[in-house]
Amino acid sequence: MSSQPGAKVTIGTIAAEAGVSTATVSKVLNGRSDVSAATRERIQQIVARRHYQRRGGRRRGGIVDLVLNELDSLWSIEIIRGAEETLRAAGVSMVLSAAHGSGAGTSAWLEQLTARRSDGAVLVVSDLNLRQRTKLTSLGVPFVLVDPVGTVEAGVPTIGATNWAGAVAATEHLIGLGHRRIAHLAGPRQLLCSRARADGFRAAMEAAELDVPTGQVRYGEFNDESGRAETDALLDEAERTGLPLPTALFAASDLQAFGAFTALRARGLRVPHDISVVGFDDVPIARWSDPTLTTVRQPLQAMAAMAARTLLRLIDGEDVDLPRVELATQLIVRDSTSVPRQDG
Template sequence: MAGQARHKVTIGEIAAEAGVSNATVSKVLNGRSDVSAATRERVQEIMDRHHYQRRRPRRRGGIVDLVMNELDSLWSIEIIRGAQEALAEAGVSMVLSAVHGSSTGTGEWLEQIAGRRSDGAILVVSDLTPRQRARLAALKVPFVLVDPVGSADAGVPTIGATNWAGAISAVDHLIGLGHRRIAHLAGPRQLLCSRARADGYRAAMERAELAVPDGWLRFGEFNDASGRRQLTDLLDETAAAGGLPPTAVFAASDLQAFGAYTALRERGLRIPQDISIVGFDDVPVTRWSDPMLTTVRQPLQDMAAMAARTLLRLVDGEEVDLPRVELSTRLVQRESTGPVPPGPDTPQ
């Protein structure tokens, strides 16, 4: 009406009039392809009729923090590369911080984020306390978790991978080669991804009606020293008990798999003629190992890039469609796996 200020229509009102969700309106605004032509046309017509103009909050400084437990692993390098490339495409700078595991509780990285007025944070940390979450909320700093330690809050965007399905594909591959005695060198027990891979191993073994002897699923760390120690202890304990050793090993990370390589070579055992090995991650060095490692490819760069793009949407005041996204893993067959060696349980 004349003399009255024009009401500025909101995304919620457009969604209600179009009979769609707020997320669908956001997709139309962003030119996303996963919206039907009819829906796109209806939403666009309503926006045009109401003279809707998108209001994007101004970013405070064009800076995003990437906070990680460590920076010196092959896994970390892939995450850093994926996040940096996605942020660079958007013209946003990235500040990298290492909290070295236990120091997440000090909160020093939080005060650094506050001091430089970061737009948001990509967190790849082993733990995030309620106090730290509250501090981020008080700072009005949106954040996205990558591969969190446990189940995140429903409202916290999380990017992960299909760890359970990836583990099943690894064990099924070994079973398909005739292996029946398969051990698993798991990652840290407190990490969600480690538990998911261990659960996938158990599920595949149970489905094939194969036993998992005591000590054949061993939790450790995602590094080569742990893999070497885990397999050495397993072989020593099995021999002391008079049992048959595994003919195949599924390691929860490529670095643990390389540690298993060392343990086997110290015993004069060949890969894969005596024992087959499967890793997890598919870091670049797997293509240069001898033998080249069969592994489950985790899309680390894609995970980090999606986390970065999701964060920028939050910074711009948009809604995120799915609070948790899991990107697909897939088995990459190379030279470290082969048929089961002749023995008492070789299929006839």
Template sequence: MTAESPETSDRVTLATIASEAGVSVSTVSKVLNGRSDVSTDTKERVEAVMDHLGYQRRPARRRGAVIDLVLNELDSLWSVEIIRGVDEVLHAAGASMVLSAVHGRSSATREWIDQLAARRSHGAILVVSELTPQQRRRLTALDVPFVLLDPVGSIDALVPTVGATNWAGAVSATEHLIELGHTRIAHLAGPRHVLCSRARADGFRAAMEQAELPIPEHWVPHGEFNDTSGRAEMARLLDDAEAAGEAPPTAVFAASDLQALGAFEELRARGLGIPAQTSLVGFDDLPVARWTHPALTTVRQPLLDMASMAARTLLRIIDGEHADTLRLELATRLVVRGSTAPPAPAVR
């Protein structure tokens, strides 16, 4: 018998046990958790396979576990909320967190996986990271469970993910502006390749089309989720309207609070009142949204809850539990503050 044989390996997975015992992974999870809805024969067969393969039950692994939290960047207000949510759960569970920033670079992601393998991390939470098939295969080979939080690209049906109702949130933001009486509404969209950005743009278009309102293509510029991009997008909208001799939009829905803050700066710099001349809505409800003057109307994305849910889901997987739902979406909610109002009467 070699050191790599199943009988001596410490990398036996629930899938391996399920295959050997001829049952589902969820059945193995039920046996591990002492569930009563498993027949005695099945329970004995699964336990016999676990003994044969040398499987070590893992309920205590969360205490002292090392969890990797991987973000694109660490210096944004959005990232701070995610870090807070994950840290609270891991601290309560006696686990520790290793932070990494990949800045959207595939080379940095490869380096992070190498470091994860070297320190033998127990699991990983990937935030706004695009996981390639090759990276997923390597994590699987390392037997490192992971959860995607607010994933960027296409989602594998077998990968646990936690997100928010981005489309519905965008619909509620746009409908709010329409109900106030706005008909010329622009959307400062996020990156084209990011799932949540596309969902928010789709929600905006759906609400506008339902109200039979026009959507000039140049009124949906795509940028990044930051204030610099938001200001540049707002400036482009205003400059284009002036060059074409058109009236500018009376309301703007930004795909993130940071983009909305950038738009705030540009509107103020041009002497345009908020909301007297331009109503403004953001998305996220970061703490800073309450500090602007007027305070920012925005869609509350439950970032702390999303991060906490991702951490709890990962800890359950580490403990050997089976996730009943692989795709979790937490509800968004429109928070109306002072940055939105009915449009000013047209000047005759």
């Protein structure tokens, strides 16, 4: 298909040349995955050859920043996969930065983002302070938050998961197996997702008219070291007070659950024969651990993909009228849970 010199190139122009609908072209431009590889490639070639620019678009260098607290966790890897696939499909490069959990003070990631004139940012950080938000806004850099710490000001798109419902499902699974003494290894108190999971645990226990004794909800970090330390503290407390051990643990992350595995084995306790364990996230290793881990699947890749697609719309000047989006979690039952021992 040819066009007159100087003629404006539109989505309709691209669609006609590619032999597809304008909706299909829009899906490719927004990084949607529901387009065949051959069609996507054909459209992207036409877009590049015709130097198409979207109306109201603000793309400068075709670069988007993905900022995470840390880059080396199993959780982070799933987020990276989801964002990278979506951005790559849209022809946008992704730069990774680590915030190292420091929301306050000088932010190296923010200075680097400014220096390379990034088009936007997907932020998966434990805290985003007022100074950082103001700087991003003043630079005209759109951003989307994934699993923010707490309440977010109006107008900032956020992508999360149904943490409360996932925790309820995990706890109800244990109660359904016959467990009555269940402890919770919670995440950091300041994180909204941690509080939602702890609240979901308590809600399910209350609905079943089961007590949660003092000390049976222990706040820590989303890592295996914390899971091991809090499990040790839980067992030490039971030994010191003479109270019976819990027959089940609900951990707020898979890594905490793996730490609990280690602590329990060191005490000669078997999972699930002596104590059942449930995690949260469903990182890939959960299906290969020994025993395989019953957990709540958090759609990490889908969360990151949606955040990336939302960011691309913001970059291209589209109106995004989204409240906080929460994607559904799902309980995955494996070998780390069973009915309690008859003497438990």
